[in-house]
Amino acid sequence: MNTEHSEQSAEGEGGPRAREAQDAPDAPGEAEAKAPPDPPEPPAAEEAEPQGEPQRDAAAPAPGTPPGQVHHNNVNQFFYGELNASRTLFGIGTADSDNARRRAVGRLDAGEADAILAPYVKPSRCFEEAADALARDGVVVLVGPPGSGKRSAAVALVAEVAERTEYVVLSPGRSLDDLAGGRVAFEKGVGYVLLDRMDEDASQTADFDWRRVRDTVREHGAHLVVTTVHPADGGPVESVRHVPWRLPDLAAVLRVRLVRSGCARDAVERAVALMPAGCGIAEVAAAAERIARGAEPAGVWQEYGSSAAQPVRDWFARDRTPQEWAEVTTLAFVNGAGYRDFETCQERLESWLVPAFPAPVSEVEQAEAARQTADRRQSLSRNALVGVEERKDGALTRTALVFPHSHYRQWALQELWTKRSTPFWNGVRDWLTELIGTQPGLGMQLSVAQGLALLTRPAFDEVADNYLRPWARGAAGPAGQSTATLVLQCMCLDESLAATALGVARDWARSPDPALRSTAAAAFSGALGVRFPTDAVTILLRLIVRRGGLPVDASFALAGLVAVLAECGQDTGAVFRPLAYRLRAQRGTLTGQPKENTLDAVLTVLRARDARTGRRMCAGVLEREPRQTDTIGELWAGVLENRPRRSLAVHGLYATLRDLPAVAADPTEVAGRFGRSLGAALPRGDRPQLQKALRQVAARADEVTTPLIDTFLTAVPSTED
Template identity: 75%
Template sequence: MNEEHEEHREQRAQGEPEAHHADPAQPTQGPPAEPDPRPQPQPQPQPQPQPQNAGEDPSDPPAPATPPGQVQHNNVNQYFYGELSASGAQFGIGTTGSDNARRRAVGRLDSGEADAILAPYVKPACFEQAALALQQDGVVVLFGPPGTGKRSGAVALVDALADGSEYVVLSPGRSLDDLASGRVAFEKGVGYVLLDRMGEDSAQTADFDWRRVRDTVREHDARLVVTTVHPGDGAVVESVRHVPWQLPDLTAVLRVRLVRAGCVRDTVERAVSLMPGGCRIAEVAAAAERIACGAAPDEVWQDYGSSAAQPVRDWFARDRTPQEWAEVTTLAFVNGAGYRDFETCQERLESWVAPAFPAPVSEEEQAEVARRTVDRRQSLSRNELVAVAERKNGPLTRTALVFPHPQYRQWALEELWTKRSTPYWNGVRDWLGELVAAQPGLGLQLSVAQGLALLTRPAFDEVADNYLHPWAGGAAGPAGQSTATLVLQCMCLDESLAATALGVARGWARSPDPALRSTAVAAFSGALGVRFPTDAVTTLLRLIIRRGGLPVDAAFALAGLVAVLAECGQDTGAVFRPLAYRLRAQRETLTGQHKENLLGAALTVLRARDARTGRLVCASLMERDGRQTASIGELWAGVLDNLPRRGRAVAALNATLRELPAVSERPEQVAERFGGALGEALTPGDGPPLAAALRLVAARTDGAAGPWVDIFLTAVLSTED
């Protein structure tokens, strides 16, 4: 599949957009939080650069003030990535750490990623059944619970039966109509994988729709493997076989991985003999990697499967006081706080969940409650699920309350959900709502978001109905909206939850509620956009051009997404290509809000600055990834072609050239390449007027861009011939 071609297929005419009159210079920076008595359990992020930097042209107009209710997504996303990059960060979700959120989940699999999946692969008993269905029909659906290896099985199937050696992962948001109607450009000999498909199709037409998909894939002589949790959403499908997927022999998986890593026989056999039950494939892979690096098998297995869950289950199996319930619940959501902050949160939780427990009646019972309240810190010291960690905070060391093992957090939440009834969870809901609405620091927001992301595994409906949807809609204020965004970002850490996060955000984006749409915009500008860039850009562009959309918010989000993609080393062309395509489509349109909104978004993206360094993202990209220069030049040509925006665009172009020496050791080469790309994209005859305007702007500034302006314009004018 040609990824650019698929993006272009998505560029369909949309409804007329609303006007926006602002032309923001960069993603909005959120205002500093007001002082608040709520706990701040984690270090706060460093102050973000101010809009005006040394490298920015002073003639650039300032960004408009953030509209009321708009999510402060740039601060949230940048902090999220900063925390994820921290050494030793543990979130208890999945087994692959922050790398999941820093790479896309769709597109072509490179050879290294494919080899990492295929080299240690062990076939389950159902593999041959699925392979036969794929060979005969060209399409097969694998269904089963998370953690059964459907993803690696899908890649192994297309590797075994596709004619070529190219593998493409499609977005889980693809509908059956998308697959059947040409919106996905299937190519001969290519194997396609659609992971964790969302069941949003009509059950009444499911068999007919699957038949269309099968015929389309056959027509192009391709192969398609789809994975899902549910077999058919209640529909009877006969045209495409749905194969129940099974775990492979996990001891065989472990042996293969350890032998490939060069472990000696004794180590391999000891690791196999100690492997606990209840492990997922990803856990076995993670354990094998640690053992291969020299860790003792008996210590490693304490963190996985039933070994990790049993101490938590044993704790919950005994009678517990309301205070002990509150201790563990607080720790699940306020993880890493110091004693004072933790006890403050715990005390507030106890008041909210009190109706879920019998009230003390006798004087002895009342005295016991009073004693426990006074003895709160000693009670924490006696709780086997509470540990004290010493954490470095600059030159100082601070005390933090955590679980003895990070994996305990997930199991504690699952036990809490199983053991406590609705009145208790109503109290937890109200407590967290109060906590978040008080505008805590981003550290506490992230901790709450981690806990809610883990709770989605046993209780997705609880999280979606009582936290995500209300908070995204503004029920807990702007801090609630940004926390809802962080929950989706944390879900992106887990392969089995990322598609669910995408489905939630897509639902918000389609909502008539502008607050929900604003939260969706924020979500797509961060980790969710990195994981699913085509979905993110398509959604944001629709919100830019549709009537009743959010053109300013979505333009900020596109700029923020470009910055995050660049930071993660991912393909920023996922934003540039479709935006340039839409500008080309509008070139012959003289006026209209559709065109105005697109031009405003393009200029916002081109003027975006990295929130950490303050540097222009596009200037840095032309140095680091020369392949993007042509797309960047095309965007500049589209903006410069618009007479009302030309003055601001020329000033921003001058600022970009001034910044080249700061981001490149070879600014003259970057300037020349940039000028050639822009010249090729300009309408014939536009070069000389641009040269005159740019020289005038450069002369009015401090002249720092002079040498690069001359090199740049020489390259631009050379294309006139």
């Protein structure tokens, strides 16, 4: 099993104690976690325990929290519960939000590998060139724009050259020093792929660094394929071949996918004949899936390639009034609103856009401008890019303004970016900052976040510099910070943007600004943590143990990440194992802030509630993931050993046992298994104290809980022999 070890240390962070904590290796066996298919809501604020035990509210900053640190407890809940990305092309071969719900790194299982390799079509020349370099050197780099098929090619290359049919996807955050220095445990015969490697600062030692990577991979008998959109930094690289990547024959790609789906030959050829120019691999894969399910090819192809953009480009090719520009811009960011909310937002935008357009001079121009303003709704009805949709809301039906086709949105944003200059975008920036700063509902926040995520494709710097970073620092208040995290969540829907979102959040986490670090912690508790669990846990643990970090924010973020993983039965060990390792490593330390913060983080995670059910997450994990029982028992033992936290730990333990009947098919079996694991980890001298304290807390337990307490406590001393 591959183990990715500790993340590289952030430069200049913290004092000696912080550096010591950062340089410690991560837990053995800390594999990249699988992302769940349907993540849940984050844990709710912890409620008061029985017998009046003091409790810190999860929604409130800890005493002494610097200004700007906030918690975003409802953002992930809304993102996963309400996001509707239907028929919006995010990611490779997907038409919904599934990409945000599965891990982007880790070992590929047989089904995932087959799904990539079975329909794969090799591009001419560049594939053979890359395969030869990989066989010769053990490492090859594929360089090409997004959508050119590098991801599938990387897996196909290691499948062709590597000795074993095992493939591991590494985090795009891995540096050359990580790859060369032993922080990735390469295994003989295994194929590794590192997708969308982040652009590092140009270095004059690039060739030397790549040579070290090559030698390390060779030494372990492994093979590594790296993909990137960037050319080599610091000059030409001779030690590792960088192969310019090209699209395969898209007609062949479509034929293979349709034939494999059982489509008749004449239907296949008709679909191929209708395929428009300008398609990417992801679009062809998505279209093939829909056609194979019975959709009419002519209708499907209208949403992909040059056909998708043409109606939008035709609209923008004509002279448009300032009001029409404002209509489409408002729709790009406020999508799905009713007439009143939409017109209010449009009116505010127009006031910000005044400097971007010449003022009407003549009386005729002024009269026309006044008429248009008075007839907003009629103008909207004449706009070909504005559609009206009737949406069911319980027993009611409400009207929503949308694009006639959802894919128009991304093309409208690209045309807006291409055709409007800085004064226009200054107005858009100020309008959105004002809009978000008024603390709109989460639906409005999500719509704005989706628009900004789509805008990152043609204008990443614009979004990062004028929206993400200022909002993450608090320029638009707490709602701006949560909206910034939502933008990163939406970017995770697109496999070509997920690595970029990771890079943004990593930069925030390393910032000296506590508000940026707080927002980063919130981002890692949701879709970003699901996509890149090892990166998320490593960074959050650093924020917990580093001097001047944000232990409260990071602890709640870890609990949120457990909630996402636990609800779907995925590997919550991605959080539990590193926590147990940290606790074990600090057991011999008498005191110190890193140890105190680690204990607080463990207690926060163990006692957190699932907002969806109100029950302890730990109870559900014990039922769904029996393999985590020993690790959870070790974590409970660690906080029970600590006298200042023992009372809170006992009350949390009681609440967990009390919730077992609601989540477990056989709560008695789970309680016994849990008791044996905790007893094995708890020192003998502490077991009688646990018996006494838990009996006291459970004195008034109901008739269902009392037998579980008895079973649990009977199992605890059973390990003495």
